[in-house]
Amino acid sequence: MKIITVEACYAVVGLYLFVLAGRIAGEREHPRRWGSALFWVLLGVTFIGAKILPPTLVGYLVVAMVVLAATGQVTRGASHEASREERLGHAERLKNRIFWPALLIPATAAVGTLVLGELHYGEVWLVEPKQVTLIALSLGAMLALIAAMRTTGASVGTASREGSRLLQTLGWSLILPQMLAALGGIFAKAGVGEVVAGLVAQAVPTGVPWVAVVAYCAGMALFTMVMGNAFAAFAVITGGIGLPFIVILHGGNPAIMAAIGMLSGYCGTLLTPMAANFNLVPAMLLELDDKHAVIKAQVPLALVIFAANVILMMVLVYRF
Amino acid sequence: MIKLIGVALIAAGFALRLNTLLVVLAAGLATGFAAGFSLNEIMAMIGKYFSDNRAMTLPIVLMLPVVGLLERYGLKERAEVLIRRSKAATAGRVILLYTAVRQISISLGVSIGGHAGAVRPLVAPMAEAAARGRGVELSAASVVSIRAHAAAGENIGNFFGEDIFIAVGAILLMKGFFDAQGMNVSVWAMALWGIPTAFIAFGAMWWRCRLLDRRIEQAAADEQKAGGGQ
Numbered sequence: 001m002k003i004i005t006v007e008a009c010y011a012v013v014g015l016y017l018f019v020l021a022g023r024i025a026g027e028r029e030h031p032r033r034w035g036s037a038l039f040w041v042l043l044g045v046t047f048i049g050a051k052i053l054p055p056t057l058v059g060y061l062v063v064a065m066v067v068l069a070a071t072g073q074v075t076r077g078a079s080h081e082a083s084r085e086e087r088l089g090h091a092e093r094l095k096n097r098i099f100w101p102a103l104l105i106p107a108t109a110a111v112g113t114l115v116l117g118e119l120h121y122g123e124v125w126l127v128e129p130k131q132v133t134l135i136a137l138s139l140g141a142m143l144a145l146i147a148a149m150r151t152t153g154a155s156v157g158t159a160s161r162e163g164s165r166l167l168q169t170l171g172w173s174l175i176l177p178q179m180l181a182a183l184g185g186i187f188a189k190a191g192v193g194e195v196v197a198g199l200v201a202q203a204v205p206t207g208v209p210w211v212a213v214v215a216y217c218a219g220m221a222l223f224t225m226v227m228g229n230a231f232a233a234f235a236v237i238t239g240g241i242g243l244p245f246i247v248i249l250h251g252g253n254p255a256i257m258a259a260i261g262m263l264s265g266y267c268g269t270l271l272t273p274m275a276a277n278f279n280l281v282p283a284m285l286l287e288l289d290d291k292h293a294v295i296k297a298q299v300p301l302a303l304v305i306f307a308a309n310v311i312l313m314m315v316l317v318y319r320f
Numbered sequence: 321m322i323k324l325i326g327v328a329l330i331a332a333g334f335a336l337r338l339n340t341l342l343v344v345l346a347a348g349l350a351t352g353f354a355a356g357f358s359l360n361e362i363m364a365m366i367g368k369y370f371s372d373n374r375a376m377t378l379p380i381v382l383m384l385p386v387v388g389l390l391e392r393y394g395l396k397e398r399a400e401v402l403i404r405r406s407k408a409a410t411a412g413r414v415i416l417l418y419t420a421v422r423q424i425s426i427s428l429g430v431s432i433g434g435h436a437g438a439v440r441p442l443v444a445p446m447a448e449a450a451a452r453g454r455g456v457e458l459s460a461a462s463v464v465s466i467r468a469h470a471a472a473g474e475n476i477g478n479f480f481g482e483d484i485f486i487a488v489g490a491i492l493l494m495k496g497f498f499d500a501q502g503m504n505v506s507v508w509a510m511a512l513w514g515i516p517t518a519f520i521a522f523g524a525m526w527w528r529c530r531l532l533d534r535r536i537e538q539a540a541a542d543e544q545k546a547g548g549g550q
Contacts, residue, residue, distance in 0.1 A: 010374050013381045050371035059363030062370050063345065070342040082392045091394030091401065098398050102390055102441060105383070106432030113430060133431055134375055141382035141437075148386050152393040162388025167381065172341060177376040178369075179341055183326070183348045185369035186362065190355030192323050226327050231490065235497055243501065255509035258494040259483065263517045266479040270472075273334055277376050280340075282435040282471035285380075286444055288464055294475075297468035301476060301524050308520040316513070 001124050006131035009138040010047045017044035020164045027077045035073025036168075039065055043175060062179070069172035076168045094151065101148035105140040112136025170284050177277035184227045184274075193233070196223050197240025209252075210314050212245040217310045220261050221268035228274025230265030237261070252317040260313045267309065270302040271295060326351030383436040395441050400449035409450040411466045411536060412529030415473040418443045419525050422477030423518065427484040435474055444470040451536050457543065462536050469532050473525060480521035483514035 021040035024033055042065050046058055053061075068074055091098065116139075117132035119125070127135045149159055167174065187193070200219045206212045219241050223233040242261055246252040269275045273295065283294050290296075326347035333343030345366075352362035387395075403409050422433045433439070444467045451458055451466060458466075483490050491507050498505040 006375075009378060009382075013374075013378055016381060016385075046370065047374060047377075050374065053367075054364075055367035055371065056360050056364040058367030058371055059365070060367075062366050063363070066341045066345045070339040084397075087392065087394040087397050089394070090392075091397035094393060094398070096398065096402075098390060098393060098395050101386060102395060102437075105386070105437050109432055110425070110430040134378065137379055137431075138382055141379070141386060144386045145389070148389045148393075152389065154389055154393070158392070159385045159389045162392050163385030166384040166388045170380070174377060174380065175370075176340060176344075178373045179344050181373035181376065182366045182369035183330075183344050183351075185372075186348045186351050186365050187326060189365060190323050190326075190351045190357075192327065192351065195321065195323050226330075231493055234493060238497060254498060254503060254505045256513045258498070258505065259510045259513035260517060262490050262494060263480065263483060263514060269479065270475060273340075274330070276340075278435075278475050279471075281380070282439065282474070283468070285435055285440045286467040286471060288467060290464065293464050293468040294471045297465065297472045297528075298475065301472060301521075301528055304524045304527075305480070305517065305521050308524075309517055312516055312520075 002126075002128045003124065004127045004135055004139075006128055006134055007051060009135060010050065012138070012142070014044040014047035014049075016160075016163070017041070017047065019160055020167060023160065023164050024077060024168075030075075030077035032073050032075045033077070035068055035071075036075060036077075039068045039074045039172065040167075042068075062175075062182070065172070065175060066179070074172045076171065081165065090152070097151050101144045101151055104144040104147050105137075108140030108143055109133070109137045112139055166285075169287065170281065173276070173281060173284050176280060180228045180274050180276050184229050184232050187227060188232055188236075192226075193223060193236030194240065196226070197236055200237075201241055201245070206241065206245040207249070209246075209250045209318060212241070212250060213252075213313045213317060214310055216242045216246055216257070216261060217264040217306070217313060220265040221271075221306055224265040224268030225272040225274065228269070228272055228276070230262055230269055233265050233268070234258075234262055237265075246317060250318060253320045256313065256317045256320060260309050260317070264306060264309045264313075267302040267306040270298040322354045323351060325354050379434060380436045383434070387436060387441045391441060396445040399442055399446045400452075403446045403449045404453040406450075409446075409453065410533045411447040411451040411469075412531075412533035414447040414450050415443065415466075415470050415532070416526055416529040418470070419473035419477040419522065419529075422474060423481035423522060426478060426481040427518070429485045433474060433477070435471060439470050439474050443473070457540070458536070459539055459543070462539055465532060465535070469528065472528070476521050476525045480514075480518045484511050484518055 017040045021037040024030055025037040027033055042061050046061055113133050113136045116127045116136055117129040145159060200215055204211055204215045206215055219237040220233055223237050224230045227233050242257050246257050247254050269278060273280055279294050280291055283291050329347040329350055349362060425432050447466050447470050491510050494510055495507050
């Protein structure tokens with residue numbers, strides 16, 4: 001038995017999304033208040049009901065959200081951002097106290113990750129040990145919210161209004177990471193990876209040891225770009241190229257191959273809009289007009305690190 | 321080969337800048353049908369994977385009320401005041417310092433930071449303030465570049481620190497893969513061989529941050545020259 005489960009954290013998210021939807025529905029000057037409110041209600045339902053509703057129904061709810069987004073129903077309301085003078089005034093008054101709530105999130109997450117998973121009385125666990133990172137982060141965010149309201153003297157209403165202002169800045173792109181993860185899942189089920197691995201293995205002379213290394217690293221990076229996720233690429237590309245050629249045919253070291261192969265995949269993550277949570281959502285969070293600005297900044301980094309990975313693997317994998 | 325239709329749709333849709341959600345849904349449907357699944361089977365897959373990946377959205381939603389509230393009460397403005405007091409601070413150095421903290425902490429198994437929790441409220445405003453503190457007016461392009469590099473620092477620190485810690489997803493996934501193949505590969509060895517790349521990634525970030533600082537200075541110098549001619 002676990003007292004705090006990750007499902008409870010998802011339920012909190014769902015309830016907050018309902019509050020947000022209620023706020024939007026009540027905004028008379030919001031250009032698309034019903035469509036936007038419906039979008040956030042549907043998202044809240046998928047968060048709370050994921051373990052209760054049949055997956056097929058959740059799938060159709062997701063489609064409804066996509067349709068609302070694609071038809072321009074999910075827009076921002078008029079934003080009532082505090083003026084810079086007002087913010088400067090608060091900054092002058094609060095001084096460094098304003099940082100404490102912000103630092104409470106990482107502090108709680110760090111301590112929670114190390115401690116919470118160990119706390120149990122017989123079979124009664126305080127938190128789900130497998131989900132301790134996520135639960136600690138959620139608790140940190142909630143504690144920080146309480147601390148922030150105490151420090152600033154703001155009301156719950158102000159907190160929910162400021163949160164909804166930022167959520168509406170993100171808009172429908174908030175669900176893009178989950179949507180792309182679903183696409184990655186379908187690709188995996190459909191066997192897209194086997195086709196890609198087969199094409200690479202056929203197209204290049206993997207009988208030469210260093211060529212096998214290049215093919216494997218490039219396969220990891222490219223397929224990660226397609227999937228948006230290096231984990232999904234790992235099993236497919238390692239099973240299709242790495243294991244049969246580098247390890248079995250040429251006698252390479254599997255630990256070195258796997259470690260550097262995964263890191264080559266991460267170079268692909270840096271380059272792809274498919275990895276929306278790392279690349280597109282931050283651009284929205286930072287209010288950049290160019291959605292691909294983060295990827296553009298990462299291109300030189302990814303290329304340099306990738307080249308280094310290929311060289312490292314060539315030098316190391318057949319030597320140890 | 322027909323199964324690759326989804327990949328082609330994604331590439332075309334992104335290139336034509338169609339609504340991304342719609343493109344992704346279309347690619348999912350096309351790939352599912354090409355592989356012989358029925359509509360309801362595809363919907364069930366979308367529903368299952370969408371639910372399984374709620375962890376991607378959770379930190380952002382829970383973080384935003386705190387971040388929004390603190391921003392309203394002057395978090396960014398205070399961060400700017402603090403950073404201006406430091407003479408050595410530049411945009412690149414702020415971002416590089418954050419990258420180091422992120423990479424070291426996650427290599428010890430502690431995940432702190434994040435785009436919503438740290439980059440937007442603290443790192444990006446501090447980096448911008450550090451650049452402004454040198455007495456220059458930042459161009460719009462410089463602001464975009466600073467923010468984008470702050471996000472890149474978060475990603476680099478996160479990705480290339482994580483694989484050194486053995487209890488983390490990536491290492492366990494690799495271990496699980498080899499176990500399923502009947503091969504015994506040590507998690508310690510896999511963590512160890514991630515270290516060289518971790519150093520190279522940090523070095524690459526150092527290079528980009530230095531370049532970022534130089535470009536900001538260059539842009540400011542050009543501005544001054546153009547202004548002086550009038």
